[in-house]
Amino acid sequence: MELLLQQVLAGLANGAIYAxxxxxxxMIYQAIDHLNFAQGEMATFxxxxxxxxxxWGQPYWLAFxxxxxxxxxxGIVIDRILFRPIHNAPILGQLVAFIALFSILNSVDGExxxxxxxxxxxxxxxxxxxGLRLISTHEAxxxxxxxxxxxxxYLFFRGSRLGLAMRAAAANPDSARLVGIRVGWMIALGWxxxxxxxxxxxxLIAPVVFLEPNMMLGVLLYGFTxxxxxxxxxxxxxxxxxxxxxxxxxxxxTFIPYFGRDLKLTxxxxxxxxxxxxxxSGVFGRTVVSRV
Amino acid sequence: MMLEVGGLCAFYGQNxxxxxxxxxxxxxxxxxxxxANGAGKTTTLxxxxxxxxxxxxxxxxxxxxxxxxxxxxxxxxxxHVPDGRGTFxxxxxEENLQLGAMTRxxxxxxxxxxxxxxxxxxxxxxxxxxxxxxxSGGEQQMLAVGRALMLRPRLMLLDEPSFGLAPxxxxxxxxxxxxxxxxxxxxxxxxxxxxxxxxxxxxHAYLLETGRIVMSGPAAEIGQDEAVRRSYLGY
Amino acid sequence: MTMPSREATEPLGTARRAAAISRPGARYLSIGAxxxxxxxxxxxxxxxxxxxxxxxxxxxxxxxxxxLLTGFxxxxxxxxxxxxxxxxxxxxxxxxxxxxxxxxxxxxSGAVCFLVGVVxxxxxxxxxxxxxxxxxxxxxxxxPQILKFQPLExxxxxxxxxxxxxxxxxxxxxxxxxxxxxxxxxxxxLVMLAGAANLVNSRTGRALMAIRDHPIAAAxxxxxxxxxxxxxxxxxxxxxxxxxxxxxxxxxFVAPDSFTFFLSISFLVGLVIGGVASIPGCLVGGxxxxxxxxxxxxVSTGLAGAIYGCIMLLVIFVxxxxxxxxxxxxxxxxxxxxxR
Numbered sequence: 001m002e003l004l005l006q007q008v009l010a011g012l013a014n015g016a017i018y019a020x021x022x023x024x025x026x027m028i029y030q031a032i033d034h035l036n037f038a039q040g041e042m043a044t045f046x047x048x049x050x051x052x053x054x055x056w057g058q059p060y061w062l063a064f065x066x067x068x069x070x071x072x073x074x075g076i077v078i079d080r081i082l083f084r085p086i087h088n089a090p091i092l093g094q095l096v097a098f099i100a101l102f103s104i105l106n107s108v109d110g111e112x113x114x115x116x117x118x119x120x121x122x123x124x125x126x127x128x129x130x131g132l133r134l135i136s137t138h139e140a141x142x143x144x145x146x147x148x149x150x151x152x153x154y155l156f157f158r159g160s161r162l163g164l165a166m167r168a169a170a171a172n173p174d175s176a177r178l179v180g181i182r183v184g185w186m187i188a189l190g191w192x193x194x195x196x197x198x199x200x201x202x203x204l205i206a207p208v209v210f211l212e213p214n215m216m217l218g219v220l221l222y223g224f225t226x227x228x229x230x231x232x233x234x235x236x237x238x239x240x241x242x243x244x245x246x247x248x249x250x251x252x253x254t255f256i257p258y259f260g261r262d263l264k265l266t267x268x269x270x271x272x273x274x275x276x277x278x279x280x281s282g283v284f285g286r287t288v289v290s291r292v
Numbered sequence: 293m294m295l296e297v298g299g300l301c302a303f304y305g306q307n308x309x310x311x312x313x314x315x316x317x318x319x320x321x322x323x324x325x326x327x328a329n330g331a332g333k334t335t336t337l338x339x340x341x342x343x344x345x346x347x348x349x350x351x352x353x354x355x356x357x358x359x360x361x362x363x364x365x366x367x368x369x370x371x372h373v374p375d376g377r378g379t380f381x382x383x384x385x386e387e388n389l390q391l392g393a394m395t396r397x398x399x400x401x402x403x404x405x406x407x408x409x410x411x412x413x414x415x416x417x418x419x420x421x422x423x424x425x426x427x428s429g430g431e432q433q434m435l436a437v438g439r440a441l442m443l444r445p446r447l448m449l450l451d452e453p454s455f456g457l458a459p460x461x462x463x464x465x466x467x468x469x470x471x472x473x474x475x476x477x478x479x480x481x482x483x484x485x486x487x488x489x490x491x492x493x494x495x496h497a498y499l500l501e502t503g504r505i506v507m508s509g510p511a512a513e514i515g516q517d518e519a520v521r522r523s524y525l526g527y
Numbered sequence: 528m529t530m531p532s533r534e535a536t537e538p539l540g541t542a543r544r545a546a547a548i549s550r551p552g553a554r555y556l557s558i559g560a561x562x563x564x565x566x567x568x569x570x571x572x573x574x575x576x577x578x579x580x581x582x583x584x585x586x587x588x589x590x591x592x593x594x595l596l597t598g599f600x601x602x603x604x605x606x607x608x609x610x611x612x613x614x615x616x617x618x619x620x621x622x623x624x625x626x627x628x629x630x631x632x633x634x635x636s637g638a639v640c641f642l643v644g645v646v647x648x649x650x651x652x653x654x655x656x657x658x659x660x661x662x663x664x665x666x667x668x669x670x671p672q673i674l675k676f677q678p679l680e681x682x683x684x685x686x687x688x689x690x691x692x693x694x695x696x697x698x699x700x701x702x703x704x705x706x707x708x709x710x711x712x713x714x715x716x717l718v719m720l721a722g723a724a725n726l727v728n729s730r731t732g733r734a735l736m737a738i739r740d741h742p743i744a745a746a747x748x749x750x751x752x753x754x755x756x757x758x759x760x761x762x763x764x765x766x767x768x769x770x771x772x773x774x775x776x777x778x779x780f781v782a783p784d785s786f787t788f789f790l791s792i793s794f795l796v797g798l799v800i801g802g803v804a805s806i807p808g809c810l811v812g813g814x815x816x817x818x819x820x821x822x823x824x825x826v827s828t829g830l831a832g833a834i835y836g837c838i839m840l841l842v843i844f845v846x847x848x849x850x851x852x853x854x855x856x857x858x859x860x861x862x863x864x865x866x867r
Contacts, residue, residue: 085844086844089847092597092803093799093843093847093849096796097839099836101840103832104837104840107833107834107835108830110829110832164383164387164390164394165394167383168380168391171380171383174343174374175379176391177361177362178366178372178374179391179392179394182363232657265668266665266672269665270669273662276653276661276662280654281658
């Protein structure tokens with residue numbers, strides 16, 4: 001029983017990061033109808049920046065702040081320079097642009113910081129939380145920070161004018177323009193926030209999986225999976241999906257004997273595909289009703 | 293002249309939808325664009341708002357606005373109530389109205405304006421916290437007009453405001469439009485298929501056929517014209 | 528009038544006229560010329576270049592398979608590395624375990640992949656767009672892990688994979704194995720290209736494209752959407768599977784990590800660069816996917832990925848509809864009347 005609880009909590013901890021990535025992915029998706037395949041690489045790059053600042057002798061929180069700020073600005077720049085010029089290109093073409101961004105960032109990471117695994121510090125320490133062997137302080141920190149970010153985002157989107165404008169721009173860009181909202185900048189802002197969230201996710205998971213250029217591959221995958229499972233039209237669903245994927249992955253790995261460990265990813269994906277067959281738009285997704 | 297349009301051509305890709313329109317709208321005036329389906333009425337409104345590719349002259353307050361982005365044109369004081377209403381269906385009535393005032397900064401006045409809109413449309417006040425998509429067609433149309441009013445526009449473009457509404461509601465709506473024009477001095481360019489209603493509201497009318505203006509004149513005269521009566525008024 | 532959705536305005540590439548043959552004479556001439564060049568090449572090129580060109584054809588064929596499904600039928604697949612891998616492994620296992628001649632493995636792997644494609648295509652009917660992408664991705668990610676699966680090792684060779692021997696030319700022909708395989712692949716490619724072109728220009732092809740562009744209208748016109756979509760999945764898998772077969776023989780080796788998700792991405796990139804819903808574009812895609820990464824690596828080993836990415840971006844910026852789009856644009860530009 002204790003093992004189950006441990007694994008569930010550990011799954012929730014990892015799931016917190018998947019939820020963050022899922023949220024970042026859905027935020028961009030709602031704005032531009034595209035999955036940002038390079039989200040993970042952007043997060044890795046940000047984490048490397050933080051690592052570099054720490055390696056230069058600066059305190060953790062300064063590195064954290066710098067990484068988040070640089071990511072925010074970087075996200076906006078990437079949107080304005082890369083994706084806005086091609087937003088009228090065919091969908092698959094834009095997809096290849098994402099793949100290109102992925103390739104560029106991954107390669108640059110490797111070139112600047114090479115492929116040796118690096119440790120990344122955690123501000124939360126790694127002791128067992130409250131002395132119990134259920135969950136470590138860092139894992140609790142992951143869940144805590146995710147909860148705080150989600151709370152801030154909720155307040156922002158529901159309670160502020162800018163949040164309202166962003167929601168409107170995502171929901172109905174044409175109508176948004178008709179009330180004077182500069183939709184292009186709303187999208188850029190969405191990119192910036194998404195990149196910043198990804199950076200936080202990267203810095204939280206790096207202590208666990210160790211920092212190297214391919215660090216986020218698996219994480220992003222699980223993030224996508226969580227987003228799709230929850231339904232791409234629902235940020236809340238994406239977050240729930242992320243947590244769910246974390247728990248499923250961990251439980252599958254621990255409790256399905258023999259092939260659990262090797263086929264963790266496959267099992268998670270298969271389970272999710274099975275869910276999709278029952279709920280084709282994701283668990284919380286809205287089925288798109290199109291007028292003929 | 294608040295709005296002057298000369299030689300306006302509009303294009304959807306390679307297809308030309310408008311072929312050199314010339315018309316104008318005076319301060320506080322009401323003008324209607326009549327025509328059958330596909331005549332180019334909606335295209336004209338979209339052209340004024342920068343939503344389609346155009347050539348030709350569009351002047352608002354003497355300044356050219358052709359080629360500008362939609363959101364910039366809106367900020368000049370032109371509110372567009374599109375066909376289909378364009379409501380933010382998953383947001384509440386209150387949020388929709390707030391969105392109408394997105395370009396303004398005077399919070400206190402915005403709050404007062406919201407109350408004023410509820411004054412014009414009491415039914416919206418009852419439903420202020422409901423999702424806009426759950427409102428009836430007539431209520432959504434009123435919400436769309438209300439949202440446009442929140443901009444404090446000098447010019448309102450209305451695209452088929454009577455579409456899909458019951459006759460009683462339509463009469464009520466057009467009464468409100470007339471009142472808004474009198475009380476607030478908002479100029480209106482109304483595109484309508486329902487010619488009788490539009491000619492009753494407007495001072496001046498233009499008849500559009502396949503992207504060209506084929507007739508123009510005071511509303512009363514157009515309403516008396518034999519051909520118009522037969523084709524568009526049904527008698 | 529509601530604003531048209533993204534899907535309605537830009538269905539996976541402006542390729543509605545891709546199937547129409549506009550000037551038959553010129554077209555046949557250029558095809559003939561291309562085939563002539565292809566036939567002559569092995570006599571002037573080194574064995575290594577012949578090998579690379581064989582792979583270009585293989586990738587082109589694989590991309591053609593993906594094109595049938597995604598470009599012409601609008602079903603988004605990230606799983607084609609799995610079909611390629613299944614085709615490759617079917618051949619490898621048949622050649623290795625029961626000494627089946629390489630040419631007989633072609634129909635076998637084709638059949639196997641067709642079945643797998645149909646089996647996957649059935650549940651895929653319920654999924655749209657990105658949800659289908661994820662499910663197909665699950666397939667692509669699962670394959671390497673299934674191939675490495677311990678109990679299956681006697682069959683699949685596990686992590687080590689299976690080694691194959693390139694067949695000799697049939698007795699009497701003065702060709703070395705590389706050259707022979709080149710011509711064999713060319714023959715298979717031509718047959719399958721012709722088949723695809725035929726399909727696309729037929730009623731069935733138009734039905735497929737109708738399903739891609741307006742599925743509701745297509746169904747309303749009496750097209751059995753479910754049947755067509757499932758069969759297209761199977762056919763697409765068949766094409767890519769046969770490409771996998773030829774690829775396996777060319778490379779003389781199959782191993783689980785050769786058929787990862789990244790291969791699917793390569794196919795997708797090749798599809799877009801060549802031009803969605805363009806049959807000749809597939810070969811351009813194959814060329815790109817084989818040569819450009821090598822090129823990038825030669826410029827800088829460390830930043831190879833970055834250079835590859837930049838080249839991809841350049842292509843998307845300059846020709847968003849791929850090489851085929853560029854050709855189409857040039858053609859309309861040359862023949863269009865000046866606008867009013």
